[in-house]
Structure formats: structure tokens, C-alpha cells
Amino acid sequence: MLRYLLNRLLWIPVVLILLSLVTFVISRLVPGDPVKLAAGPQARPEQIEKMIEEFGLDRPLHEQYLRYMGGLLQGDWGYSIGNRRAVLPDLLTYFAATLELTVVATLLGLLVGIPLAVVAARWRDRWPDHLSRFVSIGAVSVPVFWIAIVLQLVFGQLLQWLPVSGRFDPRQSYPQSITGILLLDTLLAGNLPGFWTASRYLLLPALCQSLLVVALITRQLRGDLLEMLRKDFVMVARANGIQERILWSRYLMKNAMIATVSMLGFLIGFALGGSVLIEFVFDWPGIGQYATKAALLLDFQVIMGSTLFIGVVVVVVNLFTDLAYRLVDPRIRFS
Amino acid sequence: MRELLVDIKALSLEMVTLDGVARVLNGVNLTIHRGDLVGLVGETGCGKSVTAMSIPQLVPQPPARYSGGEVRFLGENVLEKSAEELRRLRSRHIGVVFQDPMTGLNPVFSVEQQMVDALLSKQDLLAATTLGRRWLPSSRMQRRHAQERAIALLRRVGIPEAEKRIHAYPHEFSGGMRQRVLIAMAIAGRPDLLIADEPTTALDVSVQAQILRLIAELVREIDLTVLLITHNMGLVAQLCNRIAVMYAGSVVESGPVRRILREPQHPYTRGLLQAIVTEKTGRGTLQGVPGSVPSLYEPPPGCRFAPRCQEARPQCTAALPRLRQSAPDHQVACVLYEE
Numbered sequence: 001m002l003r004y005l006l007n008r009l010l011w012i013p014v015v016l017i018l019l020s021l022v023t024f025v026i027s028r029l030v031p032g033d034p035v036k037l038a039a040g041p042q043a044r045p046e047q048i049e050k051m052i053e054e055f056g057l058d059r060p061l062h063e064q065y066l067r068y069m070g071g072l073l074q075g076d077w078g079y080s081i082g083n084r085r086a087v088l089p090d091l092l093t094y095f096a097a098t099l100e101l102t103v104v105a106t107l108l109g110l111l112v113g114i115p116l117a118v119v120a121a122r123w124r125d126r127w128p129d130h131l132s133r134f135v136s137i138g139a140v141s142v143p144v145f146w147i148a149i150v151l152q153l154v155f156g157q158l159l160q161w162l163p164v165s166g167r168f169d170p171r172q173s174y175p176q177s178i179t180g181i182l183l184l185d186t187l188l189a190g191n192l193p194g195f196w197t198a199s200r201y202l203l204l205p206a207l208c209q210s211l212l213v214v215a216l217i218t219r220q221l222r223g224d225l226l227e228m229l230r231k232d233f234v235m236v237a238r239a240n241g242i243q244e245r246i247l248w249s250r251y252l253m254k255n256a257m258i259a260t261v262s263m264l265g266f267l268i269g270f271a272l273g274g275s276v277l278i279e280f281v282f283d284w285p286g287i288g289q290y291a292t293k294a295a296l297l298l299d300f301q302v303i304m305g306s307t308l309f310i311g312v313v314v315v316v317v318n319l320f321t322d323l324a325y326r327l328v329d330p331r332i333r334f335s
Numbered sequence: 336m337r338e339l340l341v342d343i344k345a346l347s348l349e350m351v352t353l354d355g356v357a358r359v360l361n362g363v364n365l366t367i368h369r370g371d372l373v374g375l376v377g378e379t380g381c382g383k384s385v386t387a388m389s390i391p392q393l394v395p396q397p398p399a400r401y402s403g404g405e406v407r408f409l410g411e412n413v414l415e416k417s418a419e420e421l422r423r424l425r426s427r428h429i430g431v432v433f434q435d436p437m438t439g440l441n442p443v444f445s446v447e448q449q450m451v452d453a454l455l456s457k458q459d460l461l462a463a464t465t466l467g468r469r470w471l472p473s474s475r476m477q478r479r480h481a482q483e484r485a486i487a488l489l490r491r492v493g494i495p496e497a498e499k500r501i502h503a504y505p506h507e508f509s510g511g512m513r514q515r516v517l518i519a520m521a522i523a524g525r526p527d528l529l530i531a532d533e534p535t536t537a538l539d540v541s542v543q544a545q546i547l548r549l550i551a552e553l554v555r556e557i558d559l560t561v562l563l564i565t566h567n568m569g570l571v572a573q574l575c576n577r578i579a580v581m582y583a584g585s586v587v588e589s590g591p592v593r594r595i596l597r598e599p600q601h602p603y604t605r606g607l608l609q610a611i612v613t614e615k616t617g618r619g620t621l622q623g624v625p626g627s628v629p630s631l632y633e634p635p636p637g638c639r640f641a642p643r644c645q646e647a648r649p650q651c652t653a654a655l656p657r658l659r660q661s662a663p664d665h666q667v668a669c670v671l672y673e674e
Binding site (some may be wrong): 250 | 393425429435438461517
């Protein structure tokens with residue numbers, strides 16, 4: 001186990017170096033001139049000259065790369081050519097928002113998806129099964145931004161229950177940042193009204209993002225549960241007089257969860273890269289928005305930074321998924 | 336007279352499949368007294384397992400559907416029992432050993448966890464010591480007691496270094512060892528009846544004998560009553576004191592092993608016995624039963640065996656012959672023995 005972990009950890013830098021190389025080359029090869037874009041149409045040639053020199057764009061490519069990587073190791077991720085803000089602090093702020101949204105959406109998805117799958121499998125081909133199928137197929141076939149807008153209309157406009165955009169009420173003082181995750185920061189500060197406000201702002205985007213989790217988990221887990229139900233060990237457990245409730249929650253669930261765990265890892269890794277559509281509709285300041293805006297402005301330092309950062313996150317999530325997978329399935333743990 | 340443990344009367348069962356309704360059991364009659372070792376023999380698909388699994392009600396419904404008859408266990412009809420009553424029946428009174436030990440254990444739980452669960456379930460303590468209540472001090476004590484008993488049981492069924500091996504996972508055990516674990520679980524509650532459904536078919540020949548010896552020992556040690564399902568006549572001759580022969584969903588002959596081996600009456604039983612290889616069987620003289628098993632969807636009229644029977648008469652196809660007393664303690668379902 002330890003050897004496996006070490007082996008995996010040693011591979012991470014290799015993956016990241018390869019990723020940085022590819023991103024670097026692509027960010028320099030894309031058509032369009034970031035300097036001209038940032039300087040604006042009225043910029044004089046000597047201003048542009050100065051900016052090119054400032055960002056080292058006149059140097060050979062390999063030197064630029066080495067300088068960038070050197071800075072990276074010292075915690076200097078460069079700064080945005082657009083607004084001149086340092087990349088790393090901004091990245092962390094935006095990522096905290098994405099992390100908060102993803103964690104809550106995933107938990108919400110699990111909370112709804114697992115019972116829905118169990119109910120569907122338990123009453124196969126009866127109305128609970130049909131209902132769960134309708135929900136999950138509906139959730140994946142309707143575009144997420146459309147669902148987002150409908151949610152905004154119903155809960156924000158019609159019922160006026162929930163705010164429809166942003167992370168926090170602008171009329172209240174913004175909570176002091178400790179982790180950047182508002183739910184945690186307000187709790188740590190003992191600021192319960194702030195926690196309540198933050199939760200209300202989070203609910204709609206999280207609900208929206210959780211739909212995909214619900215849909216995929218329900219389908220996957222229902223199928224796996226039904227497959228497990230046909231296994232001989234179920235017959236043996238029944239012959240030994242194990243209660244159906246325990247059979248389902250303990251014996252079947254752990255077996256059936258194996259595929260769901262790896263799918264969940266993929267889903268979380270994907271979501272931590274930012275859900276651009278949801279972030280735009282709800283004006284959620286996540287990493288998806290940050291990276292997309294940078295891409296539109298050819299803000300190469302930010303593009304590099306966010307790509308590498310998301311790369312690290314995905315690699316780490318994958319590692320955790322593998323560990324979780326091993327925890328569930330002893331056949332892999334020992335081989 | 337010894338206590339009547341199992342009394343299956345005119346049991347009929349259908350399976351609803353995509354191809355239609357298969358008539359799997361057509362009025363099965365079978366009795367098991369306490370202390371009996373009954374061998375239930377017949378070809379694959381004749382309904383042996385379905386008959387046996389009807390006693391603890393382990394036949395999945397649907398697709399199965401009981402269309403007649405009754406299954407009495409200690410006097411009570413199990414077909415009328417509620418799910419909870421059946422669960423208690425299974426946990427306390429009936430142990431089952433299945434055919435394939437490779438798939439009978441849950442791959443993601445250690446042998447210890449599964450045995451402890453099975454043991455606790457047989458004492459009706461599982462619900463009180465699992466899930467949310469698992470970490471209560473009382474639960475932990477119950478589980479520890481169960482673990483000690485599990486180790487003792489594993490030792491009894493011949494697993495070396497049981498106190499160490501119990502922590503292993505099923506995939507770390509061989510087929511024979513897994514079957515030993517499953518046997519240990521099945522006999523844990525000292526059941527009134529042990530159903531062994533071809534317990535050695537999936538094992539290597541060298542291991543088969545060991546497992547059979549183990550079952551024979553356990554029978555002597557804890558006064559087990561056994562229903563052994565097999566298609567191996569030799570096995571029945573060695574292990575059992577009674578035999579019931581099934582053909583296409585009915586018991587066609589039953590009685591004491593010695594009597595039936597010496598004087599088989601039903602033509603099908605005679606055919607089965609002739610198909611056994613012994614040292615007296617000369618080269619090229621081995622006989623089988625000609626023909627093949629009839630369709631369950633459209634069974635032939637009357638006696639199901641008539642189309643393959645060399646002694647068939649016109650009245651054979653008139654009606655399904657009933658199981659009748661042909662001699663003291665010997666029943667046969669064949670027109671040859673009807674007056």
C-alpha cells in the first residue's frame with residue numbers, strides 16, 4: 001500500500017512537467033497577440049515594445065519556459081497581462097468558490113442519488129423505478145443552463161425564496177476570508193447569519209450542478225445493485241437468515257459502490273475544473289469563469305496558471321479515487 | 336417412529352419465462368424424518384434443487400410460482416409463512432450449502448465479517464449489533480464472542496491456523512477452503528436440516544472426498560438430518576440411508592438406499608443404476624438411458640418418462656402415475672406396479 005502510494009506520488013511531477021510543456025507551447029502558439037489585445041488599439045509601438053520586454057516575450061521559447069517554471073517553483077505564478085493582478089492568489093480565491101460548489105453539489109447528489117438508486121432497484125420495473133429513470137434521463141438530456149434559468153425564474157423571480165446570482169449579499173459585510181470557503185469561514189467566525197446567507201446563495205447553483213451527479217449515480221448504482229442481487233452470495237446471506245435491510249445496506253451496497261466510486265472521482269475531478277455554464281448563469285466566481293475570461297483575452301499567464309492548477313487538482317483527485325477504490329475492494333488492495 | 340421433519344405433498348411449481356410457462360415441478364412428494372440422510376438424485380434440470388430450495392423458500396419468486404401442494408416443515412406449511420417467519424426458519428432451523436463455493440462468499444468482506452454476521456443472525460442478534468449500533472460496547476462484545484465461535488467452527492471444518500486465516504478475504508482461499516467456510520456457516524446454528532446442493536460438483540476430485548468426509552463426520556457429531564442433492568449414485572450409496580429419484584419434475588421412486596440399489600423398480604431408476612461404472616462393467620457394455628429429457632414447456636402426456644421407457648404400455652400416456660407404496664417403505668410412480 002505504502003509502496004503503491006509512493007510510486008503514485010513520484011509520478012505526479014512527471015505528469016505536471018508534461019502538462020506544463022504542452023500548455024506552454026499551446027499558449028504561445030495560439031493566433032492573436034495578447035500584448036496588442038491588452039495594450040488596446042490606441043497603444044503606441046514603444047508601449048507595446050516595453051510590454052513585450054516586460055513579459056520576456058522577446059526571449060527564445062525555451063528560455064521563457066525555464067524562467068516561468070523557475071518562478072513557479074518559488075511561488076511566483078506571474079501576473080495577468082490584463083489587470084496586472086498576481087495569478088496565484090486570484091486562482092486560490094476562485095478555486096475556493098469552485099471547491100465549495102463542487103463539494104456541496106456532490107454531497108447533495110449522493111444524498112439524493114443513492115436512495116433513489118436503492119429504491120429503483122428494490123422496486124424494479126414498478127413506479128419508483130420508472131420515476132427514478134425519468135428523473136435521471138431528464139437531468140442529463142436537458143441542458144444545464146436551461147435548468148439553471150428555470151430554477152432562477154421559479155425560486156428567484158416567482159417565489160422570491162432564493163437569490164439568483166453571486167456568492168453573498170452585497171448589503172451585508174463580506175465575511176473575512178480564512179479558507180475562502182464561505183460556509184466554513186462564517187462557521188469558523190461564529191457568524192451564523194452569514195452562514196445562512198452564504199447557504200442561500202449556494203443552494204441554486206449547487207442544486208443545478210448536483211443534477212448530473214444524481215442522474216449518473218442513480219443509473220450506475222441501480223444497475224450494479226441489480227447485478228449484485230443475482231450473485232450467489234446474496235442467496236447464501238438469505239439462507240443464513242440475514243435481514244433484507246442489512247443485506248442491502250451492507251452486503252449489496254459495498255459491492256455495488258465500486259463502480260460508483262470511480263465514476264464519482266471522475267465527476268469530482270471534472271467539476272473542480274469549473275462548471276463554466278453554471279458559473280456564468282449564477283455569476284458564481286469560480287475557476288471556470290476565471291479561466292474562460294483569461295482565454296478570451298489571451299491572458300497567457302492566467303491560462304498557464306489555471307491549467308496547471310486544475311491539472312494538479314485532477315491528479316490529486318484521481319489519487320484519492322484510487323485509494324478509495326482500494327479501500328472498498330480488497331481484491332485490488334492486495335494485488 | 337422418528338419425528339417427521341419435512342413433508343412435501345403434491346408440490347407443483349411453474350417458472351414464467353420469455354419462452355412461456357415451464358412446468359418445473361409436477362406434484363412432488365417427499366418426506367424426510369429426523370436423522371435421515373436423504374439423497375435426491377436425477378438428471379440436471381429435473382427439479383432437484385428447486386424441490387430442496389422450496390423447503391427454506393429460497394426459490395426466487397418471480398420467475399417461480401407455486402401452483403399447488405404444500406411444503407410442511409415441522410408440521411407448518413412454509414408456503415403460507417410471512418417473510419420474517421421464513422427468515423427465522425432459515426436462520427435457526429435450516430442450513431444450506433450451495434454448489435459453487437467460488438461465488439458463495441461476498442468478495443469485499445473478510446471471512447470473519449461474514450461468519451460473525453451469519454452467527455449473530457442465527458442468534459437473532461445481527462440487527463442489534465450492525466449498522467448504526469455497531470460501535471456500542473455491547474455490540475462489540477457480542478461480535479467478539481461470535482468471532483471466537485467462528486474460529487472454533489473454522490477449526491472444526493478443518494481450516495488450518497483458523498485464528499489467522501479468519502481475517503483473510505474470500506479470494507485468498509481455495510475452492511475447497513471456501514466450501515469449508517460455507518459449511519461452517521451453514522451448520523453454525525445446529526440446524527434441524529442441512530440441505531447440501533451438489534456440494535462437491537464444482538471442486539477438484541481430490542478435494543471432493545475431503546469435503547464429503549467432513550459432511551459425514553459432522554452428521555455423526557451433531558445429529559444432522561441431511562438432504563443431499565446430487566446426480567452421483569455412488570455418492571448416495573456411500574453416504575445416504577434413503578434415496579429419492581426425480582425425473583422431469585416428479586419423484587418417481589423413493590425408499591431405503593440398500594433396497595433401491597438391490598431392487599430398483601422404476602425403469603428410470605434401473606437405467607440410472609446401469610449407467611454407473613463399476614469394476615464389473617466390461618469394455619463397451621456401459622449403458623445409459625436412451626433418449627433425452629422432455630421439454631418442460633410441452634411435457635409429454637401421462638408419464639414423463641414414457642417416451643424413453645423400454646417397458647412403456649398404452650396406459651402410460653393416459654395419466655401421470657402417482658407415487659404409491661409398492662412394498663413396505665418403498666414408493667414408486669409407475670403403472671407396472673399398479674394393480
